[in-house]
Amino acid sequence: MGTSIGANIKRLREQRGWSQARLAHEVCRAAGVVGEPVGRQEVSRWETGRRTPREWLPFLAAALGVSLDVLRAPLEPSQPPLPTLADFLPEGDPLKPLSASTGRRIGMVQVDDLQQRVHGLRLADDVLAGGDLIRPALRELRSAVRLYREGSHSSEVGRQLLRQIGELTQIAGWIASDAGQHSEAERIYRLGISAATQAEDNTLAGNIAGSLAYQLSNTGRESEGLTLAQAALHDAGSDAPPKARALYWDRVAWAHTKAGGVANGQQAMRALGEAEQALSEDSEGIDSPAYLYWVDAGELRVMESRVFTEIRRPLRAVPLLREVLSGYDATHTRELALYLSWLAVALADANEPEESAAVAERVITLGSDIPSERTAERVRVILRRLREYAEVPEVAALLADHQTA
Template sequence: MSSGIGANIRRERDRLGWSQARLGREVCRAAGIAGEPVGRQEVSRWETGKRKPREWLPFLAAALAVPVEVLTTPQTAAEPPLPTLADFLPAEDPLAPLSARTGGRLGMGQVDDMQQRVHGLRLADDYLAGGDLMRPALRELRRAVRLYREHSYTDLTGRQLLVQIGELAQIAGWIASDAGQHEEAERIYRLGLSAATQAEDRTLAGNLAGSLAYQLTNTGREVEGLTLARAALDGAGPDAPPKARALYLDRVAWAHTKAGGTENAQQAMRALGEASEALSADSEETEEPAYLYWVDAGELQVMESRVYTELRRPLRAVPLLRDVLGRYDATHTRELALYLSWLAVAYADANEPEEAAATAERVISLSADVASERTAERVRVVLARLAEYAEVPEVRAVLDAAA
């Protein structure tokens, strides 16, 4: 990020809590120009130093309600600024509408149709795995982006389209990640983050950033994952819906856990406690985004047990996992296999190799027909952990069968 004018623009924009798209609109309004010749992409170039605002500078100052000198005078920061979600947007905006839109005009009817398709895809992910849903998910996402770029619409309809693109990108990114397509998933998540940011939907932006942080954490990029998980939580703000805040804190807890070390373990436990407190603030009167339907006390309990397992505290993990699995919907095969994999590892840590072997057999059986890289990776983790008890007959049988 630029340390001159760009950093000053960014600082003043953050002070007002505006998105880059919002600043672009305010600059055009200050200049008395109809339309939006200055968009999010142009503001991003100013802030990163790729382009100087030049003739736009006085209008920038007017929009931000500061003297021009505040923007042109270099500021010496006492310490590097904390990352924000804007740092994770795509370098070039793939959502920029085409200058010549030939697809006709869209209304809220098309937005409602898109919303139903997104919800249908999300429900399908409860029962099917990434390998099964990858193609239809990408097809839906490409269609949605094409509708947004090629058609005309009112400002309200445009923002609702962006929201649906953001929601679609979140579930499509999750599906791609489950299929083991991590680079593709990261591109999709960043596209969705751009859409949510332009729509000024902070809760959705936090969900997308948290999803990407979760992938980074689980694919060997723990430091990046922790940084982004914290940025997602901070970006959503303290007024985020309770379920959303609980989910973001859950991801922060997992990121701290995977980062390792005593201090991170303490931070993980603190985040878990805050997640539980956030969820307890939820009530029937609270309006929650529909895509958070799955976030409940059981899901927080799963994350808590996974954290305890990762921290090698099986006496805490095993009872939690058995309680959750005792009332879990067996039709959700992928999640059942994943949760059982953590139980198998916890049993091994508790020096119960026979129980670990029996649980591992269930994991392997459930995973056999699931096109999920997540379950495949967890099977590998479980087998590696069981190898330490290879002399136990029950374990030997499982290892031989897997081989």
């Protein structure tokens, strides 16, 4: 019964466009209590069936404007099951140890060394593109997997090795995707989901799955991308750190956006609201993994502006992008080019072709020196969008200079 009540609570909440925090507030108000003893995490536990509302059930019904019978109604057989990451694991076990009893003894020294190399690769990705990093990234990944499979280690050291392999797959998959090697990136990501799952690190598994979902959404597999983004969010659960939950919701928002349609656009807006709500809880003293150092309010504004650009609402997108770009680190060339590419498209949608062409020229200049397939694809998107304004002199000159792109 708890599962059906939880599913009904979630369905009714989402129909109203409320966040879990909003529902918690409304329940407390319906109960007439002070201090909000029910919070977002409690609502999450109700929805996932880990806890039953019991004495709060009447107040839930009142807050949602339904009867108790509606909340207690059994799930309809036609409702699809919630997606899980288990559907995206690689076949077999590519991390199965080969010779744990006779191989080289591995300790925390080797784990710490691997952690430093993973972090160094992650920092390098901030300033270098996939084409520059793909070889060292794959070399590090092969070495790490071999270390785990061929070495001898305690269960705790093995778990920490798996965690570092998971972190390495996230950045290596991202690099491979940026280099345009999407099949290789997917294989790497699936390996990482397996490693993180075996390490029992749900937060890391969700982060890796979200990266794969992002790639799927951007490479013509929008339905799979949405399913996986939702699975990453659901499997990680409400106990994931605030920054992680913000990132999961961010990926869900983008997946809905790429799936298209009015309903998905509305769901994308709701997901962005949930991401903002999650990030607002980051000041409550809950530690987030070091690999989420880049998730902040600025990154959420970037995603919000991209969503607005994709659904053709340039009057919302342009100011957000200008705000983010005004203080962006110019050494992060690829990201700067990518963010400017969204501004160029939004300006074209706002019927400002001259300014769009000027921004596009800057994107092309920045992208000419970086081997990034993501950037190259964004250049193609801009040029296709500007063809509508081919009679405008600035646009005509741009198209003539870069027609081969």
